[in-house]
Amino acid sequence: MNHPYPIMVNLSARQCLVIGGGPIAERKAHALLQAGAIVTVVSPEFTEGLAELDNHLNVVLLRQTFAEELIKGEAARKSCYTLVVAATNDAAVNAQIGELASREGKLVNVVDQPRLSSFIVPSVVRRGKLVIAVSTGGASPSAARKIVRELDELYGEEYETYLEFLSDLRLFIQSRVPDKQARQRMFKDMLEWNVLDKIREGTFASWKEALYTALENAAWPNGRTGEAGIDLAAWSAIKIFDRE
Numbered sequence: 001m002n003h004p005y006p007i008m009v010n011l012s013a014r015q016c017l018v019i020g021g022g023p024i025a026e027r028k029a030h031a032l033l034q035a036g037a038i039v040t041v042v043s044p045e046f047t048e049g050l051a052e053l054d055n056h057l058n059v060v061l062l063r064q065t066f067a068e069e070l071i072k073g074e075a076a077r078k079s080c081y082t083l084v085v086a087a088t089n090d091a092a093v094n095a096q097i098g099e100l101a102s103r104e105g106k107l108v109n110v111v112d113q114p115r116l117s118s119f120i121v122p123s124v125v126r127r128g129k130l131v132i133a134v135s136t137g138g139a140s141p142s143a144a145r146k147i148v149r150e151l152d153e154l155y156g157e158e159y160e161t162y163l164e165f166l167s168d169l170r171l172f173i174q175s176r177v178p179d180k181q182a183r184q185r186m187f188k189d190m191l192e193w194n195v196l197d198k199i200r201e202g203t204f205a206s207w208k209e210a211l212y213t214a215l216e217n218a219a220w221p222n223g224r225t226g227e228a229g230i231d232l233a234a235w236s237a238i239k240i241f242d243r244e
């Protein structure tokens, strides 16, 4: 993989197949479940953690060794796996799964042979909507994890609230400001406000309330309050309000 293409995939209610029942399969299965996927795990034996998932609504455990029919043929077409993870400790079986899944047009992760994978899994820090993913392209997964630990220190819990704030205000502006250029200037301006310190200091809630009151009462392009939109002059006044 010379130049991997990073994407965020929506796996909600998607069928995914994990082959193998060891700690690595367990880690991959858990991550897929957290993403909302429906996960089938195939292995003659399972870790305790995987066995505990037997009653999970979105998990199917198949106690068997890998068989081609899981990916290829009529039965496989019905189960329709979006994504396959080859996580057995048998390199030949993992390679076979990698090749077969690729041929069938599935996205496949082969945990012991990155070159046979169509995707690899990065190390991740999450803060609500903020996802920071680090990959070394398989060069050193531990290095990816170390960098993520550093980012974990740098981007604290306050980023969750901060991103929610930015998202809500962006939607508010999108609904009130018809002019695209004006909107984009506002989105850039928002990033200059020192909101993170307000969250850390505990003054965010009252500041946000005052900000929205100012926005609701802002002067409107046609002189009315209401649906018509905020103009840039009104917005500038609100920016001054932020500096006070």
Ligand SMILES: C[C@@]1(CC(=O)O)c2cc3[nH]c(cc4nc(cc5[nH]c(cc(n2)[C@H]1CCC(=O)O)[C@@](C)(CC(=O)O)[C@@H]5CCC(=O)O)C(CC(=O)O)=C4CCC(=O)O)c(CCC(=O)O)c3CC(=O)O
Pocket (backbone or CB within 6 Å): 027, 028, 031, 109, 110, 111, 112, 113, 114, 119, 120, 121, 122, 123, 124, 134, 135, 136, 137, 138, 139, 140, 141, 142, 143, 144, 145, 148
């Ligand atoms: C290519 C890739 C394929 C993939 O799995 O997608 C892959 C492959 C391999 N990993 C190996 C070893 C280890 N992997 C980890 C940990 C993680 N590995 C993950 C991803 C990836 N691992 C993909 C590339 C990611 C990238 O670099 O961009 C993470 C990020 C995500 C996850 O797995 O969910 C997760 C951190 C989760 C977290 O943040 O906590 C640790 C540390 C630990 O477990 O504590 C070790 C032992 C130390 C070491 O070797 O560094 C081996 C050698 C096996 C051997 O030689 O025995 C191979 C095979 C090979 O290299 O050929």
Ligand SMILES: NC(=O)C1=CN([C@@H]2O[C@H](COP(=O)(O)OP(=O)(O)OC[C@H]3O[C@@H](n4cnc5c(N)ncnc54)[C@H](O)[C@@H]3O)[C@@H](O)[C@H]2O)C=CC1
Pocket (backbone or CB within 6 Å): 019, 020, 021, 022, 023, 024, 025, 042, 043, 044, 045, 046, 047, 064, 065, 066, 087, 088, 089, 090, 093, 111, 112, 141
């Ligand atoms: N990508 C990653 O992050 C990492 C990958 N690895 C690699 O991952 C592989 C798996 O690691 P672990 O889970 O620790 O191994 P493990 O040895 O604990 O478990 C292997 C599992 O695969 C199952 N299995 C074996 N043959 C099978 C078959 N034909 N069909 C279905 N299931 C089968 C076994 O029953 C067992 O449950 C290792 O080979 C290792 O090289 C190891 C560390 C990290």
